[in-house]
Amino acid sequence: MTDAQDTNLHDSPYSQESEHKALNDQMHRRLEERKLLEEEGVRPYPYGFDVTRHSRDIKENFLEETPETVSVAGRIMAVRKMGKASFFNIQDAKGRIQVYMKRDDVGQDAYRIFKLLDIGDIVGVKGFTFRTKTGEISIHAEEFMLLSKSLRPIPVAKEKEVDGQKVTYDAFSDKELRYRQRYVDLIVNPEVRNTFVKRSAIVTFMRTFFSEKGYLEVETPILQPVYGGAAARPFTTHHNALDMELYLRIANELYLKRLIVGGFDGVFEFAKDFRNEGIDRFHNPEFTQVELYVAYKDYYWMMELVEQLIYRANLAVNNSENTTFLDNEISLKPPFTRLSIADAIMQYCDRDISGKSESELRNIAKDLGLELDPKISSGKIIDEIFGEFVEPKLIQPTFIMDYPTEMSPLAKEHRSKEGVVERFELIVGGKELCNSFSELNDPVIQRNRLEEQAKLRLRGDDEAMVVDEDFLRALEYGMPPCAGLGIGIDRLVMLLCGEESIRDVIFFPHLKPE
Template sequence: MSEQELIRRNSLNELIRLGIDPFPPQTFEVNAKASEIKSGFPGDPSLFQQVSMAGRIMSRRIMGAASFTELQDESGRIQLYIKRDELCPGEDKTLYNTVFKKLLDIGDIIGITGYVFITQMGEITVHVQSLRLLSKSLRVLPIVKEKEDTVFDAYTDPEQRYRQRYVDLIVNPGVREVFVQRNKLVNSMRNYLNNKGYLEVETPVLQPLYGGAAARPFKTFHNTLEMTLYLRIANELYLKRLIVGGYDGVFEFSKDFRNEGMDRFHNPEFTQMELYVAYKDYEWMMSLVEEMVEKIAFDLHGTTVVQVGEHQIDFKRPWKRFTMYEVIHHFTGATIDGMDEESLTALALSLDVPIDKTMAKGKIIDQIFGEKCEPYLIQPTFITDYPIEMSPLAKKHRDKPGLVERFEAICNGKELCNAFSELNDPLDQRGRFESQMELGKRGDDESMVLDEDFLRALEFGMPPTAGLGIGIDRLSMIMTNSPSIQDVLFFPQMRPEKKISE
């Protein structure tokens, strides 16, 4: 244990010896937050003559018989002024001289009462009349200081920030704000969907067969049933069963799990919102996405323009729309309409796009798109009409053979959502599953598996349906200008620590 931790434990014992419970059980009534005081006091000082606040001590400036301290609550920080003879009006000055000056530390959680005033230096400050320890802190916080927007000794080590997110949240106020924004985003989306009358549902995370996307799953085992189960990679097939069951619009915010690599755009568990609406097609769904995301941008920022890294991204409707073939032609000059696998392979090689033998026609096209087009699409753009081979759950295009009615929205060079007119022909669907199994035999370990129960559901009849999956983490990154997915997840996946120091 470090020297400072030992000193804090001694202080803890000293407090107990003085009859002060370092972790008292009673509630502490709070009637004011730091930000409310700062914004409200100049307008009406009379409202803040008897405030009661709780929070964490973040700095201390002791000048003999008077001190300034910064208290941090959920809303922010405010300065406290503590005067010995007011905190301890009688003979006994222990509370100030010993408890406050010696035994309390940065990081301790206290409750105070007092009145608000403005110091000679012009800072809104709470003049403390009573002070109570609410929780003793035994570990030393990183000390971050700031003056005129310059931050000193910023707590920036990514490993520590993610492993000890609680410290990150205490010390870096901007981090708490990111997650508030993420919550606003989810609420905005949920409200939008609720207002349309769609039903929010929950479907299984543990699935006997994984489906609805192309990805490797996590595998687990149920002891009582003695069977292998998979953590869902998507919830698509369950939501479609509910459309078969008669709901006209269902959606789910779902944690999905994919056993793939990790980088700043991928975490093994991530959040998607999937939506299915009966009697609609992908054209209709494109309009919904535009409207919904535009509304989210506006709800979060009061404008449709969002600063993301070096780019200003404008979500104002309508977004640009290109077919997959158009956009590949635009960026490479190649016309791939009608090309067979052989000439696509040759094209990929000539463009320096890496491919391998497991890739069939659809995947090669996707690879060319991913290498040569996607990274350059910064403003929100719809890419439509994908090759059928890579879209086994999407409906055949109404008038373009070999393609499906599918779109993705690309933004800041990354996929934001994936959607299609859902395939509801059970015979076609069975054929698609079978060709997926062919791809599996060829070596594609992400090809889909055949789900007989899902096919049975389709055989009962599913209305024509539009479906959407939208990545909540990705959208949060864009909306909060966060360069890494780890910045929008409280607890991103990490290797375990060797040991946690005692």
Template sequence: MSKEKPELSQHELEAQRREKLRLLIEKGINPYPNEYEVTHTTADAKAHQDEWVVEGEAGAGHQRISLAGRMMTRRIMGKAAFFNLQDSEGVLQVYITRDDLPEGYYNEVFKKLIDLGDIVGVKGFLFKTRTGELTLHAEAFTLLTKVIRPLPVAKEAEEDGKKVTYSAFSDKELRYRQRYVDLVVNPHVRDVFRKRSKMIAVMRDMMTERGYLEVETPILQPIYGGASARPFVTHHNTLDMQLYLRVANELYLKRLIVGGFDGVFEFAKDFRNEGMSRFHNPEFTQVELYVAYKDYNWMMDFVEEMLEKVALELHGSTKVQVGSHEIDFQKGWRRVTMFDAIEEQTGHNLFGLDVPELRKIAASLKVGTDDTMGAGKIIDEIFGEHVEPKLIQPTFITDYPIEMSPLAKKHRSKEGLVERFELICNGKEVCNAFTELNDPIDQRNRLEEQARLRADGDDEAMSVDEDFLRALEYGMPPTVGLGVGIDRLAMIMTNQESIRDVLFFPHMRPEHAG
């Protein structure tokens, strides 16, 4: 009996490929040419097959096309071979024969020096095999990139009558670290990011069509503000000053409303020095929108319309499957106050209670608190533990305690509350909005209270921004503001469990050798 050849190590496989690279160069073949004319994609070939596949003599009257991509599989059968070509749009089978190539190329180069994963170009015409599979008959073949490091290749074996897959590139951490490999060997992952991109385009188009101006604001800020979060700190050498990566772009966008724009928005990278989880990444994307002369009731209608449109554009339906839930984004979502929602789930009416009373209720609900927490933060913790995870369908939670919302306008009819809402969907906050506080005296008092909380140990409390207060003193019209978490919304719209699955390059712990 013949013995099976032992599998080569990664190091040995790479050494083999480097030797093939040397031989290609020795033969005068450029393994890394500068360009290649690509006329179509595999998707084009499939879309036009009815007109491009013609009967009769091979090649006669056929549409010639040129494709490029990776060779993902290969079957060599003597003087001919089939291989699968994968480009950005999909996969197409390619057929090539010895006689299609220059003398000696098929046996000495194609069979011996070309490997799976190599990026190649092919020119030829379409036909269908006897089994009906659309195939490109390659009349020309060009190596475009010699790949030194082999791609992970899944292998199937039969064990106890069942097919078992080995060596699939499925380890989550490895996929996140090597997203470039993940996108090649798990091409369905590309669809997630295509949908994310389309989602952003739909939102941008809707805001632009309304006449709102897309703007850019500073990422490096001398004073961070606009959200309760710990910042990342950096240093500007020339100015010899400490700067912060923005935690939000709110305060700069509101300055633009002061300056006379009636509507501004920004798709922004924001940074918060907080814990990491499947819902949190220290670097994340959100869109913030500010519209003059509107309030939070108007903004709820706008959000409903925008996300309904996103669902329709991405899925052709207002209904989106997310895990085991079918979430319906059709307009007309439930609106419930924060205190009513808490009472529904816990039986406790927290409105008007002082800190000791809130601590007692939190303890009875097994919600942890500490001495740095004020009333607003305790209420928020109770809501996060007992209400938020249960809100699966899109739900507007409205009318928050004033302590939780230092930048929001006081409620016009409810003492101690502000005109604020959060959209909760699939158990997590997706967006946050409020009628903006434009009273400069009230705003100063609230920011100074934030500064006191910060001095007492709340490292997520805001600082006093004198320039922002000066801007308000010049006058900001009645305004509503909105922030939508793009990453979390993308998780819902693409049915992904972790924020890392909708980020090309999520933050990871340092990679250690060994």
């Protein structure tokens, strides 16, 4: 180990790492630079810096005739070090701006320190604004300060001309690497930030939309002794003090309904939910959804609310009635198409599923070329047929309504149709975006439904619901008529931002181990 590697790094991961592998050449050089900076009396990691302006604000408010004194901070992303003067670009939270530094202005000692800095280092600059001869709004540095020495080089894309065409190489473009190292992705691909800024704006809009209607934002348990509210496998953990199994919630529905029982007319929660299921571009085991429950309403009322919510959310973040998703131009202007699930299967598969037995449904699935697990029940068969042959074709917003009772044990029976419940899913861009019921509030029927689910679990359906005795007890005190809604925030952001994978709208998606 060289002295440069060892200096002042006894408590860092780099000294431990170096026992097992050599640092690459650039990291060796940066560690040597850190040592030289310390010898010059420079702290590589000081405590703070007074920032008065950001890059975008400076450019938007620049006045040629009135130079402005500013204090900015950011990461060095490009540098041209010359003899007595240098140019470098810094990137802050709002963009990039060029800095001009002259040795005679900052002093010989400070300029010598500047020459030890690298791309990736974070610096603070104080100076005045001006426009260069090439017309670029810049900052003329009068003081500068190192705020964080970057020991690991960041990937910087380069361009060169090949046969008259600009070719980019060394870009940080590998998708999996970008997901694993989102911090680097955000540095070198700053346009990625836009999606997450929009995500925040979408959530803020929805929260305001619900609150202005008088609904109360609440919090319910993430660790639950009995999981429920959806058909999914849970993650299981153990509570040592109570010596009991607990589950990460798969949905917050049953707790929010308890609050409706307790007398609130409308409650909602933005919730992290967890489902022990597969990972693909539409599924992540940890995801975000908002659930809303409003007393004295039904699923017809909720459809109109959803239309307005999504339409207005898109206007708020995109200033448009349309969005582009998976190369499809999608209109979000109400009203949306409404189809029962039976009518949708008839329309797209030319098969009538109404009133069919399990064996008849299996024959329909087989006729369509669908291979099924022999353990699944009628409801799952219908779900498989719909998911394979109908859902991908529903590009424009479509409410799929009136699901078979077995598929929806928490929904109220339909007021005029036998064998189905008052439930809808909104399908947009070929994927489910939200789910809603006229909520079942008859405790006797609800108990029967959950006991039927228990029988399905005995058949091998590990996603069937379990009997929650405390929830049933709450219903026995009386719950008013109620409409419930769950919206997948990640999928809504995908739709409104035009992103093709759920991993592109989650900062740190789950991945296989490196």
